[in-house]
Amino acid sequence: MSGPVPSLDRLPGDPRYWYAGLAVLLVAWPLLFGAFWARIGLGALMWIGLAQSWNMIGGYAGYLDFGHGAYFGIGAFAAGIAMAQFGYPFLVGFGLAIVVSSIVSYLVAVPTLRLTGAYFAIATWAFAESIKQTALVTGITGGTFGLSLPRSPDTFVGVPVPFAISETFFYYAMLVLCLATMALTYYLFERHEFGYRVKALRDDQDAAESLGIDTTRVKRQVYVLSCVVAAVFGSVHAWYIVYIHPNDVLAPIITDRMVIMALLGGLGTLTGPVAGGLLVFLLERLSSVFLGSTTFYLPLIGVLIMVTVLFAPSGIIGILRGEVDRDDVRKNVKELGEKFDLL
Amino acid sequence: MVDIGLFTQIVINGLLLGGIYITIGVGFSLAFGVLEVVDFAVGEYVMVGAFMGAVLAPVFGAEGIFVIPIVLVVFFLAGSLIQPLIHHVTTGDRPHPLLMGLVFTFGLATFLRGSVLTIFGPNNQDVPSSLLTGGVTVPGVGTFPVVRTVTAVFGVTGLLVFMYYLYRTRGGMAIRAIAEDRTNARLMGININRYQSIAYGAYAALTGSAGVFIGMIFTANPGMGLQYTAFAFFMVVLAGMGYLPGVILAGIVLGLTQSFTAVYISGNLVLLVLFAIIYVVLLVSPAGILGKGEWAT
Amino acid sequence: MTDDILRTTDLTKRFGALTANDGISLSVERGEIRGIIGPNGSGKTTFFNTVTGFYQPDSGSVHFDGEEVTGWEPHRLARRGLGRTFQIVSPFKNMTVRQNMLAVQTDDDRSREEKRDRAGEIMEFLEIDHIADNEARGMSGGQQKLLELGRVLMLDPEVVMLDEPAAGVNPALESRIMDHIHELNDEGRTFVVIEHDMHVMKTLADSVSVFDSGSHIAQGDFEEVSQDDAVREAYLGGTTAEDDEVPI
Amino acid sequence: MSGGNGSKDVPTLSATGIEAGYDRHQVLHGITFESRDGVTCIFGPNGSGKSTFLKTLNGIVPVWDGTVTYGDVDLTGAKPEEIVTHGIATLPQGGGIFGSLSVEENLEVGAFTVDDAAAIGDRKAEVLEVFPALEDKLGQKARDLSGGQQMMVSLGRAMMTGADTFLLDEPSAGLAPRLVDDAFGLIERLVDRGAQVVLIEQNVRAALRLADYVYILAEGEVQFNGPPEDLSEEDELMELYLGL
């Protein structure tokens, strides 16, 4: 197989065994390792999904969305408001998250996607901050006090869920969402004409137009799709975390993480966000486990980002695929050396 | 009913606040105009500058402004060593050069913030200054806080010095030539690496020393950088990307918008108003409120 | 009355003070291969861009297949049957050849399977089916030219506008491209071709339009045009009062 | 018409077996070239590689194979900013003036490698002597000048480098027809001052009036080289030029 799913095929032996092993591990994970590791697992799955949602617009379509985290927050608050302010079950909130995020993202898409490059990046970032500031001063979001969601056991498709906020339940919820996001990405962007059109407009917008591709429409479609995916994760996150606050679920760091994960992993690839999401999430979350109580992981991540951009612009997946080898690094170092020319 | 005393004071506050923004906007705008770098680390330069002020001021008899020459030198050198890295990631045959620049500086910002937090801890640190205290009251007009006034003067002076350098010296001429066309500049014998390093170093130096002033006005804190990054972006968007003279107007607009919104509408809506303005300006007039910015994507 | 499939009337496009296309009126007959030649900066590519909707003309109109299409969006024109390529090859580098072909969007109601079959046929016709699953970035310049042609054919266009199809292509591949164009022309497709390689132009074009300084200065078959004084002047420079001093 | 009527002894700029291109795409296939006193013209159809070849001479395009020498100096692989210090100035296509800089600054940028203010002043005076029309435009932004004046700025700026050899990439392109002659007149003045000029032109007829030696390139190879007298028939030239 070419391109998109390289990692497991490179391992020795029949890849089917590796896939099967991975599947068993994913399913058995919370049962094997208990609540804490279930939480770590579900966090990782959520961030992989979020990184993938950014990858749709940022990687496949090449639009640097620096306000994507807003949709995570919009999803969280849509579900939160439905559940906390109106007492609806989660599924209503889930539906609301999809509806609201589609409408908002479409309204944003129409004017904002006319911008490109850093203009688009700054505009989306300003938009996301506007949303956060609005949430901080609005009553229905709980304003500055945030929202506490009901903790009582919920029902799922009418069937009572016995473990409404148990890690295991949310682990499987995130697993399903993450796999669905991966499958959707694989199908739409790697196997379907839609994805080819998206990549086409990224690689050469004029050529894409000349081939009958309505680039304006395709851009809007990707944007709305990627935003809805982020909102879906946001809604489940709100249900799980129970207490949401604009400074948490609408924080700029959410967008930043998505961007960093997709970039470190490999932009515009199916598996890049998986690799990047795992690396960054685990580095942050497990730093206290392995490094002790220190903020040392922050400069570490900073250096990691800088080194990757300098020497492996195609990300971890690029390295795994052998796109970045020692010669490239050597060439990079040489070119870089020539630029130090102050005196 | 608008109270004239309060009104003029709000104008003063807004203008001086704008002065603080100008100190950040000048270098950022220069960096963008010449180097095409959208620098996420700008706020962290402010933060590191403020910490240098806090740490070194005691050495100079608790007087922060004496630290500034050191900050200028240290930041100039640091900046001129960082620039080649940024230049490297934004040129060549890489995919998404702009994104690479953004993300590289984002990594740099994370590194700087994390390092200061790890070394100094999360506490607020004062940048002392006994010379710049209190305010000067002009009867019938309002009070001019000394440290803010000095900072605004510093910012505007910095802008004038930059403009003098750019428009009146050979080095500045070289930098403008590079900004217009790197290849042709090389054909004139200009070593573009050197002058780009100088430009970025000058930007870092000005921004770092702005940090010392900001530390005096407020307080030094590892988390303070983010808001200044935001304001630097506000500045260049309003001024027009890379359009240096627009920075003054942008600073004034930002400062006045902020102070009038805070007093006459609601303090809670200040940031909402500012971000909304940025968003709308980008959609309506991406070249800034004067329409003179240039964006080189 | 000839059967014009593409006709521009007084098409004018300005960029600031520069008039890149100055009232160009030009008709292309259904089924012909029309060459467009002219020195650099004579407005050939601008003309392509204005006709195919990438530029909005300042004045004048474009008619395609009996319908006024002035100012249509490029993708709409493409789906209507007006295909084009670009001077600089622009394959979608991060996709395979097949994916490049399948990215093309049409209005017709062919099923995905039919489109995939059609892509297969075209690749076979252009003899690039053996690299169908290779990424476009690794291909040679000539193969990229073929891919571009193939992508345009996915539109099933009535008119194909090619901007320098032979530039940077080795002679063997060049003649292959010419053959393909002839074959497609025999099927009834109309071609408008910008080309600097006069050899190509001579063997390919049924008739040639010459552009100079944004104007359409001459039209005719290649031999006629190459003897035309205005054309010589366009290529070799102005004849001036000092003509007698010219060493030739 | 003959060149070399200046008094200077200008080194020969020569290139041997130049191969070069962009990315993986090879444009030049072994070009050997030597500048002559006066004007050496390089003609060729679009895409023949003449511009690319000029850029290998001034260091913008890296040479894959072959050597570039200037007199005794090996310039192969030298950077553009070094090459200009050896006395080779380039007028890029379109003149390459810095539109946002004033006319005076454009001239001064030309003398960027010179530190001596007095020498810069002398050269400036010299340029203004050659192009008196620039005298009262010094303070204006270069982009506000007419095409012909921009051409003067561009040539004047090249003179400011103090170079002996000038590489001119289609100086007449984009000029109104009546200005083309003026442009060539300006080039003549350079030659009169003892400089060697390497000229790429698409305005073949006009350029031939100046040429002391001609190269014709097609598809990255030299198709013809010799004195202009050898191109006796315009039809032959047309055929060579159009690659028929």
Added chain:
Amino acid sequence: MTSLSGDLRFGGEVTQRGYDLWADTVNDEKGGIEVGGETYEVEVEYADAQSSPSTGADAASEMIEDGADAILGPYSSNVTLAVCPIMEQNSMPHITGSAESPQIWQEGFEYSFGTIPTVSIIGNEATSALLNLEPQPDSVYVTAVNEPFSVATGESMRDAAEEAGVTVENYEEFPRDADYTNVVSAAQDVDPDLHLHGGHIGSHVDLISASEQLGYNPDGFLMHYGVNTGSYKDGADDQAPYTFGATVWIPSVDRSGGVLFDSPQAYADASESEYDTAPDYTQAGSTAAGIVFQEAFKELGSAPPLSQDDKDELIGILEEIDVNTFYGDVAFETEGEYYHNNINTQTLLIQLGEDGSPAIVGPEDAATDEANYPVPAWDER
């Protein structure tokens, strides 16, 4: 658990010192907690909430997983609000020494307790004490940073002033990153007798600096939280003296005979010798949370690890408990809006002296020093 990294690291460290000092002292002096004749050494494991609610919730889960018998809570109300549901779900006894938002107790979490009273009480009582100073102020200006703790503080200050019949000239909220000259100018314009402010330390520093710069001279500034911390003293530096603050505990409180630490001063000395830092009430409240657990374990009498039944019994004990500590008598409400919060503390109005050290200046029955009121104007210092 506490926030050892991220924005809340400052408060996180204070909390950690409080918990550590308890554990070290109980282990050093008594060899641990005596339960049913056996002495068990206290082991405090930390998990880093990284100042984020979701990480905090993960950290709580990690500790439960690792077999914690009881949990000492995180710093900050946001993280606490995300952590408490985890405690409920796992029936895990949890005392926080440093979360003050009234929301927490309104939620009615069964398994969570808090040793420091909600800020709505502190802000209210400190304001009342300040308003009783002579000459009695007629008007106040109230500001608060727009985040839960600070808004709760500001609102309680405003309410106290209204209850006392003092004119509230304005109540204004603004974001942390606001420019304070505008806040000050607006206040200066109405010239109130007192300025009351709810926020964290950085905002106090900005406010007091802007006031100094603009020559804004109300008769006093009351700010909460944290004017008696080193961070405020360092940050505000020359402007720090005379600031009023609120606390429920400072080392000079006169009481004795507490469990583990005999007196507040003994506790402060221990803190000084251990960390070279004067403790504030958050640290003291955190230590007290440890002491409460220690006493509850003793009463429970079951050897660790605790079974679920033991834990449920522990909750019962905690609801009944009344411990005399250096920090005060700790007992928890069992109903109402302060459910499981310890509100038996006395709020103290403090004022920083010339050297930046706090003195108790109110309320009357607790004051040990005379307030310097009205405070000298900026140019008279």
